[in-house]
Amino acid sequence: MSKHLIAIKALGAWFQHNQRILPWRDQPTFYRVWISEIMLQQTQVATVLPYFEKFIAKFPTVEALAAAPVEDVLLSWAGLGYYSRARNLHQAAQLIVARGGFPETREEWLEIPGVGPYTAGAILSVTLNKVEAILDGNVERVLSRVFRVDRGRGDSVYKARLWRWAWAAVRGGVRVNVPPNQLNQALMELGATFCSYRKPKCELCPLSSVCKAYGAGEPEAYPPKKKPKQWVKVEERLHCVLDGSGRVLLRKRGKDEWRADLWDLLEENPYKNAEKIGEQEQRYVVTRHKVSRVVEIWKTSRVLKAAEAGVAVEGSQLQWVSLQSPEVPMGSPLRKLLQTLN
Ligand code: SF4
Numbered sequence: 001m002s003k004h005l006i007a008i009k010a011l012g013a014w015f016q017h018n019q020r021i022l023p024w025r026d027q028p029t030f031y032r033v034w035i036s037e038i039m040l041q042q043t044q045v046a047t048v049l050p051y052f053e054k055f056i057a058k059f060p061t062v063e064a065l066a067a068a069p070v071e072d073v074l075l076s077w078a079g080l081g082y083y084s085r086a087r088n089l090h091q092a093a094q095l096i097v098a099r100g101g102f103p104e105t106r107e108e109w110l111e112i113p114g115v116g117p118y119t120a121g122a123i124l125s126v127t128l129n130k131v132e133a134i135l136d137g138n139v140e141r142v143l144s145r146v147f148r149v150d151r152g153r154g155d156s157v158y159k160a161r162l163w164r165w166a167w168a169a170v171r172g173g174v175r176v177n178v179p180p181n182q183l184n185q186a187l188m189e190l191g192a193t194f195c196s197y198r199k200p201k202c203e204l205c206p207l208s209s210v211c212k213a214y215g216a217g218e219p220e221a222y223p224p225k226k227k228p229k230q231w232v233k234v235e236e237r238l239h240c241v242l243d244g245s246g247r248v249l250l251r252k253r254g255k256d257e258w259r260a261d262l263w264d265l266l267e268e269n270p271y272k273n274a275e276k277i278g279e280q281e282q283r284y285v286v287t288r289h290k291v292s293r294v295v296e297i298w299k300t301s302r303v304l305k306a307a308e309a310g311v312a313v314e315g316s317q318l319q320w321v322s323l324q325s326p327e328v329p330m331g332s333p334l335r336k337l338l339q340t341l342n
Contacts, residue, residue: 003210005176008169010206012178015186018193020045023052028181030102031062033126037119038085045192051080062102066093070261074329081332082287083262088114106132117163122188125170125180133166134184135159138191143169144223145195145213151224158224195219234291238265240337241274241298246324248338252317263321263328265295274300280340282333295337 001009019025022045024036035055039048055076059065065073070090077086092113096102103109109120121132135143143149143165151158166187173183194201202214213219241249249270250263278297285291321328323342326335 001176005172007207007210008172008178008183009176010209011186011190012173012176012182014206015182015189019185019189020193023049023056025185028126030123030127032056033123034102034119035089037122038089038114039080041085041119042082043080047080051077062093062096065090066097071329074261075327078329078335079332083259083329083331085114087261104128122184125184127181129179129181131170131174131180132184133163133170134188135162135166136188136191138189138195139166139184139187140191141197141223142187142191142195142207145200145219146207146211148212148216148222149224150222151226155226229288231290232288234289236291236293238267238293238295239269239298240265240295240341241269241271241300242277242323242341243300243320246322246342247320248323248326248341250319250321250326250328250330252319254317259331261329263319263326263330264334266318269296269298271298271300274298280337282337284333291333293333297341 022036024032036048036052039052039055058076059068059073068090070087073086073090074083077083080086092115095112103112104124106117106120106124109115109123110117115123118134118136121134122136124130125132125134140162143162147161147165149158149161149165169187170180170183173180178186190205190207194205198220200214200219202208202211202219205211205214208214211219213222243249249266251266252263253259253261255261275298276296277299280295280297282293282295283291284293319328323338326338
């Protein structure tokens, strides 16, 4: 048996004894694995755990998710960020119900909104034990180190080489009785635990005998650095209009706008007699965007009818929302701002 196959076998045994207990692992159904994989895109396991349990409790099946209003799904997502994932999940659930069940091939999964090659491979290998490769950030770190894969010939060559190693690993696993669901999860788990960005635990690692970066004494030199991000600067001036009863006026963003379907502050203050009582500046980063937001805070003395509170203002996408319990989907920066005003 080659030294690589011996290492793969050792990785499988390591996983058996070291895997973390995660809620989507004990019942690896299509629905649970799919939801967990979407939540885990760009988000750490520790952050996802409480969201996953609550989400599954609220939408226990794909049918329940498909039938729910998109607003409820966005509300359950509040705090996880990258809301396009929640919108895609909702749209995908409707598609899956309409087609009569979950896809069972890579090609079919790739037609589902929000699912790329990594997610398709992860879902199929974990649920059906299919021979499918995966390549997320954790697996990339492990494989780039084991094979010292660099970016010298560009990003696409780099990624293609890693995918080839990922396929070789899963096929090697089959030869030594480490099935795809074990092998792929073991690679992810090793990347998430032992093979960390800083100070990997190489002495204890089941792949140390074949790891070239470790052998060369430079595990932390991999994965090779990416080109710096090209930031897009976004500058906004918004109006936060408060009434005298602890409510804020929000606007629902349209389907074609940035932050679609989320509730946000207004571009214009509709109350000409309102008094400006302050200004706050917020700076934050979302994917490639560096956002700088100036929020003008206005107070209107207009007396609201009781019936108007908490319901959409007729004929528009405006709504008065309680500052104390703003139960509408919104981004984290707005939620934080409202907490300071409550
Ligand atoms: S030996 Fe070290 S660098 Fe190589 S895969 Fe294991 S933990 Fe990562």
